[in-house]
Amino acid sequence: MAPTSERDWRARTRAVRGGLDRSPHGETSEALYLNSGFVYDSAEQAEARFLGEDEGFIYSRYGNPTVAMFERRLALLDGAEACFATSSGMSAVFAALMCQLQAGDHVVASRALFGSCHFIISQLLPRYGVEISFVDGPDLAQWQAALRPQTACVFFETPANPTLELIDIEAVADLAHAADAQVVVDNVFSTPVLQRPIEFGADIVVYSGTKHMDGQGRCLGGAVLGPEQFIDEVLQPFLRHTGPALSPFNAWVLLKGLETMELRLAEQCRNARTIAGMLAERSEVQRVVYPELPSFPQQELATRQMTAGGSIISFDLAGGKAAAFKLLNGLSCIDISNNLGDAKSLITHPATTTHRAIGPEERVRVGIGDGLVRLSVGLEDPADLMDDLGAALDGIG
Ligand SMILES: *Cc1c(COP(=O)(O)O)cnc(C)c1O
Numbered sequence: 001m002a003p004t005s006e007r008d009w010r011a012r013t014r015a016v017r018g019g020l021d022r023s024p025h026g027e028t029s030e031a032l033y034l035n036s037g038f039v040y041d042s043a044e045q046a047e048a049r050f051l052g053e054d055e056g057f058i059y060s061r062y063g064n065p066t067v068a069m070f071e072r073r074l075a076l077l078d079g080a081e082a083c084f085a086t087s088s089g090m091s092a093v094f095a096a097l098m099c100q101l102q103a104g105d106h107v108v109a110s111r112a113l114f115g116s117c118h119f120i121i122s123q124l125l126p127r128y129g130v131e132i133s134f135v136d137g138p139d140l141a142q143w144q145a146a147l148r149p150q151t152a153c154v155f156f157e158t159p160a161n162p163t164l165e166l167i168d169i170e171a172v173a174d175l176a177h178a179a180d181a182q183v184v185v186d187n188v189f190s191t192p193v194l195q196r197p198i199e200f201g202a203d204i205v206v207y208s209g210t211k212h213m214d215g216q217g218r219c220l221g222g223a224v225l226g227p228e229q230f231i232d233e234v235l236q237p238f239l240r241h242t243g244p245a246l247s248p249f250n251a252w253v254l255l256k257g258l259e260t261m262e263l264r265l266a267e268q269c270r271n272a273r274t275i276a277g278m279l280a281e282r283s284e285v286q287r288v289v290y291p292e293l294p295s296f297p298q299q300e301l302a303t304r305q306m307t308a309g310g311s312i313i314s315f316d317l318a319g320g321k322a323a324a325f326k327l328l329n330g331l332s333c334i335d336i337s338n339n340l341g342d343a344k345s346l347i348t349h350p351a352t353t354t355h356r357a358i359g360p361e362e363r364v365r366v367g368i369g370d371g372l373v374r375l376s377v378g379l380e381d382p383a384d385l386m387d388d389l390g391a392a393l394d395g396i397g
Helices: 011-017 043-051 065-078 089-098 115-127 140-146 169-178 228-242 248-280 299-305 320-330 360-366 382-396
Strands: 082-086 106-110 131-135 151-157 182-186 204-208 222-226 285-289 312-317 346-348 372-376
Touching: 011 065, 011 248, 065 082, 065 222, 065 248, 082 089, 082 228, 089 115, 089 182, 089 204, 089 222, 089 228, 106 115, 115 131, 115 151, 131 140, 140 169, 151 169, 169 182, 222 228, 248 285, 248 312, 248 382, 312 320, 320 372, 320 382
Parallel strands: 106 131, 106 151, 151 182, 182 204
Antiparallel strands: 082 222, 204 222, 285 312, 312 372, 346 372
């Protein structure tokens, strides 16, 4: 049976053709509409656009044809009704929360969060009269106990950055929905290729396009996905008037990135699997955290919720910070960088970089020790990556 619409296409076809909006020139690749404004045929048409009675574009802070192609393609991949793109992952996280919260509301979040997400929830929201509670994400009893009538939404990352701690999306969504709270999931580590939170009951999903979507270290971007009514009526006014719009150029890069994301991630997961196994054999390494390793404490949940373990490995070095720094400095192929999801393998020491600001006590609570390093596995030949890691580990002594 021939597909009748892009919603009938399978994931790979959606990734390559979803949202494609060809101009009358019939260009093969998606066009880059690098423009800020749009012109109208008449004053009446301009009025109709502003009234929402005419479908066309108004201004690139509101919408742009290249950005719209990215939004549609990502919504198709994620299984969401609608999407609004943003200038970075953090503007997506901030907008997804701020657009729906007001003073007196309450938010429950898992404690293991990316540093900037932690800042928004622990530092910014309370300034505006929003009460917050942090819970240990895998402990469902803590979610249950923290939810109250004022809880407007819950927020979590799974897997969390950098501990790879998983949260049962379906179970937390059931609890949150019973309390009438919206479920907002930061799905950056998984991408829609490895995990589609909406299928497990999440209401809103946020992404950093900067990571695997671009996947080649070129530009920042982000997106919020969810029900059409939420995106159009709650999120869109907030974003249109506060202005963290995705640049059309960045949208074009991310749109082309989506075409190959599944293929890149499959290879990156394969490489990560091989390298995780190699690291687990090394005496300098105290513990390797990777969802596909038999030692992973939440393997059952990983299998239920994710289609593969991902491209990120975290591991603890027995020699603490000194050993971690020695390892990073001893690498010659893998780069020291706090980005992730890239074709190039990148390694970072979270305690002194991405998670420095959350402070030592909070780091201990979420399991970010001084010997922990986070490796984002790229597309290089895994033999070269293992040679590099092996030599650097030998150098720790
Ligand atoms: C990187 C990251 C973000 C922020 O994305 P940017 O595009 O850098 O703003 C948010 N959440 C997680 C889990 C991330 O890893």
